Amino acid sequence: MASTVSNQQGGGGQKFALSFARLSYKAQRRVIIIAFSIIPLAFLITFSYFPLYRMIYYSFFSWNGFSRNMQFIGLDNYVTIFTRPEYFGVFTVSLYYFVATFIQMGLALYFATILSFKVRGKNFFKGVLFFPFLLNGVAIGFIFMYFFRPDGTLDALLQVLGLGEFTQLWLGNPDIINVSLAATSVWRYMGFNFIIFLGTISSIPGDIYEAADIDGANRWHQFRYIIMPSIRRIIELNVILSISGAISVFEIPYIMTGGANGSRTFVIQTVETAFKFSKFGLASAMAVVLLLIVIIVTLIQNKLFGEKGA
């Protein structure tokens, strides 16, 4: 990969490279700084900062996204978000995903711990537990639509286990739809936490365990006093990130239910407000609210972990 890139550099611009090399280092420095930063900076400004600025600007207007007619309405969009239940009510849906993150991390930690010791078929289990994370989001959405549909995988499994009376409309019942969707999310992302935990645990030098064995520590002690301290930071970090993660949930519920039956998340609401109902001003204000939450969460995270160093 790297060699093809460097060949292109050497081959395509040979003439330029030769005359460039004749410049003094001071002149070279100036040329290379400008040449190497102009495109990345143009991208950064066009696709990160300019949208951010526009979004904040739009959020004070009533605007349908294409008309020339933009009406300044001050903070009205923000008032709408926090006073109309159909807008702020969707935050409760985030709670399901927030709780699910803890289950996800618990499972990931459990499997990472047992797979970091000697186990038969280690690579098989590692691969199988991680694989779902690599899958296409639309494919996962469809797989679980089939899993939860009437007479689908879950119902068939319950029948086989003699638990037939528990079958129900997993994606049709507003009381459990978010549990089903959050469970799908756990299935999808558990492997990611798992592989990170496994990586961190296996970076603990083996002789620490040996020393602990000599001191008569059992497996629980090893987990509690060797493994936990080394991954505590990652867990704490994930807990904090899960707050913004839970509010930004979009793909799984959008693909599986389109936000029906009370599964609408804040981001689905934002996207529909903009692209379905053409209320760009209001949608921008919602995006600003989401951004503020993410920034607050990050600031808390830096405050808590910043001083301890990376």
Added chain:
Amino acid sequence: MRLNYTVMSVFKYFTLILGAFAALLPLIVVLFTSLKSRAEMARSTALSPPENWLNFANYRKAFVDGNMLVGFMNTVIILAISIVGAILIGTMIAYILSRFEFFGSKAIMGLFLLATLIPSVTTQVATFQIINDLGLFNTRAAAIVLFMGTDIISVYIFIQFISQISQQLDESAMLDGASYLTIFARIILPLLKPAIATVLIVKGVNIYNDFYIPFLYMPKTELQVVSTALFKFKGPYGTQWEIISAGIMIAILPTLIVFLSLQKYIYNGFTQGAVK
């Protein structure tokens, strides 16, 4: 003590098998379904295996009617251009930011780091207008510039990596009269191979799986990628799960092949990509 150890061991394997079962069951059932005929669907349950393991009729129908070939072609084009672009852009800016101090270098570094905080899903409302104004709506370039330009994490990975490469290498090359361009191309880039592999894997998986950007910016049928091609199965095949399942398997197959052949690199890539 010995009994206790056996109980623990049984419990350990029991949970591992349960975990593997939970991870695989939804996938295996979809594989079964994709090989069943319409009539067979009606008389079998979701868990029962197909009668004919070589019934690929659904795959043919899904691949042809679902225009999956177009999807794969667009995905490959977008994937290749945006990854090469992201790696070039990322290594270039990382090189000058970590090797030179110049007027505004701290500020630029700050701008890149700050941008990692902006979740791209939030700014989409405004980004849409920009893409539209640039005349890129409903072109492959929309996805390409967005995947290339908003990838600040890889800039971050490259900066971290370059600052670990000893400056003395640059200096000794300069004694030999190497230009900064030569240093970048012949010393820095080759040494960045592990970081490039990380970015390649993490970004490759993300772009292949991304649904939102192609869905929003390239609604035209000729421009559909694998994700959006699959998403379209939802309408016309509403209840024909044997066809949808075949579509799912077609979309998953490349991921499975890549995973099985590059397992080690993929694990490393995601571990390094996350512990930035």
